[in-house]
Amino acid sequence: MTGLPLVLLDTCALIYIANGEPITEQAREAAKSAIVGQGVLVSPVSAWEIGLLSTAKRPVTFLPDPKTYFADFLSRSGVRLTPLSPNIAIESSHLPQPVHGDPADRMLIATARALNVPIVTRDRLILAYARAGHVQAVAC
Numbered sequence: 001m002t003g004l005p006l007v008l009l010d011t012c013a014l015i016y017i018a019n020g021e022p023i024t025e026q027a028r029e030a031a032k033s034a035i036v037g038q039g040v041l042v043s044p045v046s047a048w049e050i051g052l053l054s055t056a057k058r059p060v061t062f063l064p065d066p067k068t069y070f071a072d073f074l075s076r077s078g079v080r081l082t083p084l085s086p087n088i089a090i091e092s093s094h095l096p097q098p099v100h101g102d103p104a105d106r107m108l109i110a111t112a113r114a115l116n117v118p119i120v121t122r123d124r125l126i127l128a129y130a131r132a133g134h135v136q137a138v139a140c
Helices: 011-018 025-036 044-055 066-074 086-091 103-115 124-131
Strands: 006-009 039-042 079-081 119-121 137-139
Touching: 006 011, 006 025, 006 103, 011 044, 011 066, 011 119, 025 039, 025 119, 025 137, 044 066, 044 103, 066 079, 086 103, 103 119, 103 124, 119 124, 124 137
Parallel strands: 006 039, 006 119, 039 079, 119 137
Antiparallel strands: none
């Protein structure tokens, strides 16, 4: 993709940024550059994961509620929702091996690959997948 920077946040990165938790300098700079560039992308997959996390056995608290939490994050300047297309959903099942077993992470990886953008993540398996050359990633 040409032009100004663009990044995709995985769900963990979204939560850390939304909650003001510390992230790496590299991730902070990538997000800042993307905000003034083409934008910070968030997938509908992250909304689904936030919903799951809010109903887990030991639920994560999203204030005031998961829907508003996600909507509030999307309303931030420079943040935009990226579509989860049928092609991306199908591609998530055909990624180069070995690949992450989590279906949500597979869809995020497929989204980053389809858009040719780095994924901001703490997930060690996604970072290893990036080191293998299958996706771009920025450790957060």
